Amino acid sequence: MRIIVDAFGGDNAPLEIIKGSLDAVKEYGVDITLVGKEDVIRKVCKEQGINPDTFEILNADDVITNDDNGSDVVKAKSQSSMAVGLKYLHDGGGDAFVSAGSSGAICVGATLIVKRIKGISRPGFAAVIPGAVSKFMLLDCGANLQCRPEMLRQFAVMGSVYMNKVMGIDNPRVGIANVGTEEHKGTELQQETYALLKNSSLNFIGYVEGRDIPADKCDVVVCDGFTGNMILKTYEGVAIALMKKFKGIFTKNLKNKLAASMVLKDVKVLKKDFDYGETGGAPILGVQKPVFKAHGDSDARSFKNAIGQTKQYLESGVIEIVTEKLKEIKAGEEND
Amino acid sequence: MRIIVDAFGGDNAPLEIIKGSLDAVKEYGVDITLVGKEDVIRKVCKEQGINPDTFEILNADDVITNDDNGSDVVKAKSQSSMAVGLKYLHDGGGDAFVSAGSSGAICVGATLIVKRIKGISRPGFAAVIPGAVSKFMLLDCGANLQCRPEMLRQFAVMGSVYMNKVMGIDNPRVGIANVGTEEHKGTELQQETYALLKNSSLNFIGYVEGRDIPADKCDVVVCDGFTGNMILKTYEGVAIALMKKFKGIFTKNLKNKLAASMVLKDVKVLKKDFDYGETGGAPILGVQKPVFKAHGDSDARSFKNAIGQTKQYLESGVIEIVTEKLKEIKAGEEND
Numbered sequence: 001m002r003i004i005v006d007a008f009g010g011d012n013a014p015l016e017i018i019k020g021s022l023d024a025v026k027e028y029g030v031d032i033t034l035v036g037k038e039d040v041i042r043k044v045c046k047e048q049g050i051n052p053d054t055f056e057i058l059n060a061d062d063v064i065t066n067d068d069n070g071s072d073v074v075k076a077k078s079q080s081s082m083a084v085g086l087k088y089l090h091d092g093g094g095d096a097f098v099s100a101g102s103s104g105a106i107c108v109g110a111t112l113i114v115k116r117i118k119g120i121s122r123p124g125f126a127a128v129i130p131g132a133v134s135k136f137m138l139l140d141c142g143a144n145l146q147c148r149p150e151m152l153r154q155f156a157v158m159g160s161v162y163m164n165k166v167m168g169i170d171n172p173r174v175g176i177a178n179v180g181t182e183e184h185k186g187t188e189l190q191q192e193t194y195a196l197l198k199n200s201s202l203n204f205i206g207y208v209e210g211r212d213i214p215a216d217k218c219d220v221v222v223c224d225g226f227t228g229n230m231i232l233k234t235y236e237g238v239a240i241a242l243m244k245k246f247k248g249i250f251t252k253n254l255k256n257k258l259a260a261s262m263v264l265k266d267v268k269v270l271k272k273d274f275d276y277g278e279t280g281g282a283p284i285l286g287v288q289k290p291v292f293k294a295h296g297d298s299d300a301r302s303f304k305n306a307i308g309q310t311k312q313y314l315e316s317g318v319i320e321i322v323t324e325k326l327k328e329i330k331a332g333e334e335n336d
Numbered sequence: 337m338r339i340i341v342d343a344f345g346g347d348n349a350p351l352e353i354i355k356g357s358l359d360a361v362k363e364y365g366v367d368i369t370l371v372g373k374e375d376v377i378r379k380v381c382k383e384q385g386i387n388p389d390t391f392e393i394l395n396a397d398d399v400i401t402n403d404d405n406g407s408d409v410v411k412a413k414s415q416s417s418m419a420v421g422l423k424y425l426h427d428g429g430g431d432a433f434v435s436a437g438s439s440g441a442i443c444v445g446a447t448l449i450v451k452r453i454k455g456i457s458r459p460g461f462a463a464v465i466p467g468a469v470s471k472f473m474l475l476d477c478g479a480n481l482q483c484r485p486e487m488l489r490q491f492a493v494m495g496s497v498y499m500n501k502v503m504g505i506d507n508p509r510v511g512i513a514n515v516g517t518e519e520h521k522g523t524e525l526q527q528e529t530y531a532l533l534k535n536s537s538l539n540f541i542g543y544v545e546g547r548d549i550p551a552d553k554c555d556v557v558v559c560d561g562f563t564g565n566m567i568l569k570t571y572e573g574v575a576i577a578l579m580k581k582f583k584g585i586f587t588k589n590l591k592n593k594l595a596a597s598m599v600l601k602d603v604k605v606l607k608k609d610f611d612y613g614e615t616g617g618a619p620i621l622g623v624q625k626p627v628f629k630a631h632g633d634s635d636a637r638s639f640k641n642a643i644g645q646t647k648q649y650l651e652s653g654v655i656e657i658v659t660e661k662l663k664e665i666k667a668g669e670e671n672d
Contacts, residue, residue, distance in 0.1 A: 067518070132577035142515050145523050179478055179565040182403070187481050187562060210569025214577040223566075226523060229515040230563055231570050233546025238574040241468035241550040242610065246582065249602040259598035266585040266592065274578065 001314065002056075003307055004094035007036035008063045008081040009101025011297045017100065018044055020303030025054055027304065028311050033094050035060050035085035058093070060084035066296070070104030074112050082106065086113040089289050096290035096314045098306050100281075100298040107143035110284040110291040117319065119326035121148070123286030124155045125225065125293065126162065127232050128309075130274050133216035137163050138177075140222075141282060142229035149192035152176070152222045153200065156193075157325050158285040158318075159220035160202055165316035166283075166309070172219035175208035177227055182207075189224065200329075239274055280306035283313050285322070290314045337650065338392075339643055340430035343372035344399045344417040345437025347633045353436065354380050356639030361390055363640065364647050369430050371396050371421035394429070396420035402632075406440030410448050418442065422449040425625050432626035432650045434642050436617075436634040443479035446620040446627040453655065455662035457484070459622030460491045461561065461629065462498065463568050464645075466610050469552035473499050474513075476558075477618060478565035485528035488512070488558045489536065492529075493661050494621040494654075495556035496538055501652035502619075502645070508555035511544035513563055518543075525560065536665075575610055616641035619649050621658075626650045 005021050007014045014036060021032045034041055038059040045052040064073055064080040073083050082101050086109045089097040097114075099106050103125060111123050126139035137159045144151065156174045163172040176193050178186040183194065185207060197204040208217050213231065223231070246267075250260035260267075280302060281294040290313040294306035341357050343350045350372060357368045370377055374395040381388040400409055400416040409419050418437050422445045425433045433450075435442055439461060447459050462475035473495045480487065492510045499508040512529050514522040519530065521543060533540040544553050549567065559567070582603075586596035596603075616638060617630040626649040630642035 069520070132580065145515065177566060179481065179562060179569075184405070210566045210571075211573040211576070213570055214573045226515060227563060227566055230513060230546045230559075231566055233515075234549055234567050234570045235546070235574050237547040237550045238571050239578060240547070242575060242578050244468065245606050245610070249599055249606060252602060256599050256602065259595040262595035263585055263592050266588060270581050270585060274581070 002031040002033060002094035003310055004033045004035060004085045004089050004097045006081045006085050006099030006101055007034040007041055009099035012299055014041060014044055016298060016300045017303055019300035022050055022054060023300060023304040024307035028308055030311055033058055036081040058088060064102055064105045066102050070108040073105040073109040082109055090114050096310045098292045098294055098310050100294040100296055103142055103293055106293050107284060110287045114287045114289050114291055117286055117288055117323050119330060120154055120286040121151050123284050125282055126159060126285045127282040131214045131216050135167060136219050138221045138228050138232055140225040140228050141232045142225045144225040147224035149189060149196055152193040153196045155222045156197055156202055158322050161321050162285060162318050163219045165318050166312045169219050171203045173205045174202045174220045175205050175218035177221050177223035178207035280309040338367040338369060338430035339646055340369045340371060340421045340425050340433045342417045342421050342435030342437055343370040343377055345435035348635055350377060350380055352636045353639055355636035358386055358390060359636060359640040360643035364644055366647055369394050372417040373397060394424060400438055400441045402438050406444040409441040409445040418445055426450050432646045434628045434630055434646050436630040436632055439478055439629055442629050443620060446623045450623045450625050450627055453622055453624055453659050455666060456490055456622040457487045459620050461618055462495060462621045463618040467550045467552055472555050474557045474564050474568055476561040476564050477568045478561045480561040483560035485525060485532055488529040489532045491558045492533055492538055494658050497657050498621060498654050499555045501654050502648045505555050507539045509541045510538045510556045511541050511554035513557050513559035514543035616645040
């Protein structure tokens, strides 16, 4: 199994990406191709005492940044590490691709270079998020700001298969993010998606309000990419703000520091449980080969986790199952 | 100053509403009219040892619930405590109205019974939320699921005046909720609103991502009501989930309980700081008289705070200033 890694994606590239890749080779026994400026990669390896022959190195001179438009990945930045890596995946150079670079670019690149699964309208950016009890998937988180009901149905199918096969959840509960739980709530998008999912073979539980999203109401939350992005980032923002507040309390004075030392172990577990970094990132669902977005601020640990998730995604057969399910839906509609 | 109170709105009505109203009379020196089933109000007063003559009581036999459609407030439920109270406000029976009842109904009722300020397209549901550093306003939080840019501009004007006059913030910073901070990000709604606010006299700071919303990036966040509702409720949900997790740690064993006792005072302050209930609720901005939505789960303390906020709203002159600003905008456009 060979994972293609964008060595120049993310805030801490290439150093943390290379370190995380090395850890992944050791921990998961995968082969890794690092894509990016070869001379810089070799220099970093040398400085870190890493044997560069651990990896295959594929040169790419350019880098795509968050300031570029997503579509630049197939235009001005077609020689970027991300574009070259995705092309290498498409051409069979490796089995899956991971990048901590621009979310917009990776979604466009996955769609246009790796190509969609037959029948998928638009691939989705699918974040796996720690909830109060267990992890849940939120999609789309920003690949498609405006969506049609049919797209949300496809997100529901893909999210359900992923949570089952990769995250091991039996018969995942699927919900639609909405402003209320009664059937008449929301806009046409929510209402028409409701009708589609109600008549599906999914374990559909109806609408989910924002307040219940962290509260283990369902395993897959579907919504348009604008809403998903706002939920995802508000989620992160509130968790960060509250954790900082607690840190302030725990470091306020000697007495509080003593109290902190007594619960330190438990708080660390909580922090890890609620740490979005632990889940590694988000798969791009709906393309023909596994493409995985690691967090932009990935350090070596987080990036290694992303590679681990990508390996599971690849081994799980998600793409094959989704392809089959879409055929079934299409056949069902033709029989209607 | 007379505040009209919907005695039958919210999860804890009428008991907590009546108790909170009594506390408000004592603390703020306001006159209060309780609207609802008179016999029940008198019975509760008797049971609680409250002199019913503390209040004016206005009978209304019906109650609007969260299961009713918002528009029922002017249809099937026109004899509900909310509808009767809003009518009493419109007719000059009191100076402002507070209810912990259905958000949808109060928005419709405020618009159709109390009527809009001249020039306002649609009133907004404007929540005041505790952030990491200070409180900020998020609007619209659900009155208008789909919005036009002009509506968001009006929300920005109203939110800015409210945060200045009621919350005492000098030159409030206004931002648009969006998936990124670069000018080309988002949908037409965000981009066109950006163009309108850029050319306004507001202290416009551009787009605000979900992650930065709790982080004191701005004092007023404008968005459509669908997005605002998802942000608001996700915000609440994550805060509740994390607080519960900490409670679990603090009650886990004797050692942790001891640690908890050492930081209890500080955690209580934090809980209060982050408690949405402390802010009392959300004004409905854009109608001719102050209408205030208290939290659905208001207890006496939270409802008393809501009355306090309503008093400030009334005294601040927000409505008069907004009316003037709208005239200026209109005059400016006619000069263009």
